[in-house]
Amino acid sequence: MNNSIRLSLFTLMLTGCVGPATGPDGVNVNGISSSRQERISHQQAFQSATPAMIQRQQPLITINEYSRNLVHELMALNHALDDGAFIGVTDLSFVDSDLLHGSVLSNHLSEALIYDLHKFGAPVVDFKVTNYVRVTEGGDFALSRDFTELSAELPIKYVVTGTMTKHKMGLLVNVRLVQISNKRVISVARTFIPAAVVQAILQHEADQQLQFKQG
Secondary structure (H helix, E strand, O other): OOHHHHHHHHHHHHHHHHOOOEOOOOEEOOOOEHHHHHHHHHHHHHHOOOHHHHHOOOOOOOHHHHHHHHHHHHHHHHHHOOOOOEEEEOOOEEOOOOOOOOOHHHHHHHHHHHHHHHHHOOOEEOOOEEEEEEEEOOEEEEEOOOHHHOOOOOOEEEEEEEEEEEEOOEEEEEEEEEEOOOOEEEEEEEEEEEHHHHHHHHHHHHHHHHHHHHO
């Protein structure tokens, strides 16, 4: 190998060690702008993050995505519903419970179902709305879980209900749309919510409780 070839190879190796040079306009010899090069560096840093660092981050997908899927599956047979008939949404209970206790998880899921049903175009009734606005030192409220403050009769013909089952990898959710008068199951839906999505809500609840205790 002659000296000229050796010199060329040495130059190429030296250039690769130093890294891409940038000109006065912020563009390197490869045609990549400095801002883009910075984004690439951030991406590489994220890819090299440890599992513990990634676990502490919030999941990119929230429980709302699973609620939307449940509603679309439930309403696949919406032609079987009476036109204008109102739907009520209840909290989901754990399958191994007495079916009388909810949680922050089931509360949030029922709120998400109400949202997605309404966006779908279904006539939904929020039976937790009182006939007045309660003004207190803590705020102004129109919702209540005290049945004595709620309407005794509402034009609800269908109800969305269901159960949740704990799984080591997450949560199994089964919901159904039931006609109240004859208990007929109109449609069903199910999904699996990964543990990371579930823990994101439960961790928020724990943080809030800790904050209240410290205050």
